[in-house]
Amino acid sequence: MTETSQEMPRLLADSMLGRLARWLRFLGYDTLYISMLSDHQIAARARAEGRIVLTRDQELSRRRGIRCLYVHADTLEEQVREVLAAIGDPPPGVESRCSECNSVLTSVAPEQARPHVPAYVLAAHRQFHHCPECDKYFWAGSHWTRIRSTVERVMEHRDGGAARTVPMDGPSGPKPSGKGGSLP
Structure with a gap:
């Protein structure tokens, strides 16, 4: 298929x-x-x-x-x-989707994310993604590190040892305003 x-x-x-x-x-x-x-x-x-x-x-x-x-x-x-x-594998460069609602995430500047993310996150990260449907903000935090590790492990075992690289600038961590749910 x-x-x-x-x-x-x-x-x-x-x-x-x-x-x-x-x-x-x-x-x-x-x-x-x-x-x-x-x-x-x-x-x-x-x-x-x-x-x-x-x-x-x-x-x-x-x-x-x-x-x-x-x-x-x-x-x-x-x-x-x-x-x-x-x-089949997703083609390179495919857009990330919101883990909650499936909408395509958009890249936003730190200035746009500023009112929506904690100050320590803003200080530590330069790339943010926003879901226009559920209004959550995402960044490459510790959740994304774990997601990346799991995806690489899945791909390594599936491909018999050739791990697929997952970019570290991908989104992670829903907006901590009470609107977000926890990631797996």
């Missing part, structure tokens, strides 16, 4: 794969996740939007009329490996 064109596949994760959806967003994949959709609603949405359904539900995976990837793996790292093996 590997995509041959440069266009990245659009995904829809079912209610059993919320953590996987967030991690695919970190990698830049357009990954819709709405936990309360029925199988019928998932199938209809996938058809309407041309999305590949990611599921651990065997019944849903056998539905006709939708592209589906049944995820066999139990652990998050194995799930990411399995999905990437099926759909």
Whole structure:
């Protein structure tokens, strides 16, 4: 099911794969996740939007009329490996997505982030990203370091030793204003 064109596949994760959806967003994949959709609603949405359904539900995976990837793996790292093996790696330079709402993040200047991030973060970082949908701010903090490490470990095991480099300037850490949720 590997995509041959440069266009990245659009995904829809079912209610059993919320953590996987967030991690695919970190990698830049357009990954819709709405936990309360029925199988019928998932199938209809996938058809309407041309999305590949990611599921651990065997019944849903056998539905006709939708592209589906049944995820066999139990652990998050194995799930990411399995999905990437099926759909391919994201192309270089792909835009990051908000881990909460799936919107494309925009780069913002430190001056624009200043009212929204703690002073110590502003002093330590020069690159910030903003989600225009949920109004959260992200930066390459300790969360991003852990995310990068996990992605490199996933890619290393999947590729048999050739680790993929993940840029350190990627976003991390939701705005600490009470609006943000915790990252995995």
